[in-house]
Amino acid sequence: MQSRSPIRKCVGCGARRDKIELLRIVNNKSEILVDPGGRTPGRGAYICPNMDCLDKAVANNSLKKALRAEISDEIYQKISEEINHG
Ligand SMILES: [Zn+2]
Secondary structure: OOOOOOEEEEOOOOOEEEHHHOEEEEEEOOEEEEOOOOOOOOEEEEEOOOHHHHHHHHHOOHHHHHHOOOOOHHHHHHHHHHHHHO
16 A cells, blocks of 8 residues: 555654654745645645643744744644534
8 A cells, every 4th residue: 555644744743753743834925724625835844633732832933933923822722622523
């Protein structure tokens, strides 16, 4: 079988996982969006869908670095909602 998904690295814990197991966050023309479907164009970052990894990404600014954009509390809130309810 050659139908494996691409591997992406979590910006929180740094683990490499199958892309479909990770939550995508995208910088779409300077608007930061949570992109569960992975279809929004733009610079993307990937995170394991759990609060530990989100907390780590906040603590070391890795999401900001990956997206090259400021990440507001509102964005973090949206991501945590996606993790908890998505
Ligand atoms: Zn992770």
